[in-house]
Amino acid sequence: MYQYDQYDHLIVRERIAQYRDQVQRRLNDELSEAEFLPLRLQNGLYMQRHAYMLRIAVPYGLLSSKQMRMFAHIARKYDRxxxxxxxxxxxxxNWVELEQTPDILSDLASVEMHAIQTSGNCIRNVTSDEFAGVAADEIIDPRPYAEVLRQWSTFHPEFIALPRKFKVAINGAVEDRAAIAIHDIGLTVVRNAAGEIGFKVMVGGGMGRTPIIGSTIREFLPREHLLTYVEAVMRVYNQYGRRDNKYKARIKILLKAVGVEEFTRQVEEEWVDLKDSAQTLTEDEMERIIAYFKPHAYETLPAIDPAAERADNKAFGNWLKRNVKAHKVPGYAAVVLSLKKTGVPPGDATAAQMDFMADLADRYSFGELRVTHEQNIVLADVPQSKLFALWQEAKAQGLATPNIGLLTDIICCPGGDFCSLANAKSIPIASAIAERFDHIDYLHDIGEIELNISGCINACGHHHVGSIGVLGVDKDGAEWYQVSIGGAQGNHAAIGKIIGPSFSAQQMPEVIDRLLQVYLRERSDEERFVDTVQRLGVAPFKDFVYATPIAEAGRLIGEDEYA
Structure with a gap:
């Protein structure tokens, strides 16, 4: 994995010193909260309902065991x-004290981490495929290019005050596991007719108030021009993106306003002067970065079938089916540690679990971990012969729930329990649904389905692209929930459609049950929930959900009361 160079170390040290002085001035009332707000946001510090929240960057989701242990340390010393x-x-x-935040950043710097670009109107943390480097369908490892984008964008003087936040995702495989279509810029590796490597460039994806699937503005960009072309896109957006209305400031709104063809023309025109500039990536520079991500020292191992060896253990078999993924190197597998145990907020991990996951990484996976955008953790390089031992250990720590890709693998933002922007709570809804359907055989029968929950229209829970999406809304001061179905991420990304009026919190588990009943009744062989929805449309699901009131769970609002 990437190691900080002298410039990284210097930048982070200087930023911490600067921020420490800013915090002290705020504590001394030499800075008002309004003056301090943009300064703290530049360092990933938010004010939430009950306390400050610090968001720490994990570039393209890659962590060392040492860095994971630092998270455990921070959780114990500075949080709850x-x-x-x-x-x-x-x-x-979510519970840090303002006066301690400079010390947290200093501790992070000791393991080459920071909170830069996790907030504010800048280019945010670049995300990628959690199976990068090991996926069997990978064309090239996208992480070196994600790292190049990170270095280029960090404190880029032209793009530190954009019209709005800007998110970039990069995928290097045939299957899109980075959700590139819902990002401001989505990059996917492709080969042209000559076999050369380059990128397909999508622009203008996003969720929030105006969910949009990105548009392709270039089918093939030679990889040496990655930075120059992305800079051309950024220049057009920075110049013409709206600054008078933050709800219309994202690049997707600009693209919609001028049209894809005109936007592409402007980018190509801007690119003319950049195309062969000093930012063109040389082979030497790319080889330097790629060297940080060279394959591990894999052993020559026989490919085995762990399920056959433990055929009498149904629980282990379920875990293998859902949580273990194929690896490009024979004899190895990638393992997903589920952070979705029923009764625990999705994505949460205790300090003890973080230390434990770091230990697992050291013993089973070359000391590395990955964070997924589905809020789980991956050990990417586990010998197949050690899967049973790993499963036993992970199970004892509550990290082996065999539900990856199933209904209870819920994606969920912190919602109204923490976030000051939220209209409604998310975590209790996720918990109630998980408890209602906490039966592994039933979950396996339903098959692949993505349930995503957001506490407000900002869509941090990615509800727009969930097979079932749940959005918290405020209705006359009460918390209600709007439901959409048919959304999808990946190669066939789609925005879900709202089924009708919103529901009370108490009604939500029954609503999900009714949606599933329609699916189980109408599905064809091997058809996923999202496929059935896209084949039949919303109508049969809506008709059944609203056919009769949900008993003992509040009321169903009328058709004229859309949230």
Missing amino acids: GYGHFTTRQNIQF
């Missing part, structure tokens, strides 16, 4: 013993 892994492949600590 846990952290929350997010859909941006970051981690958040």
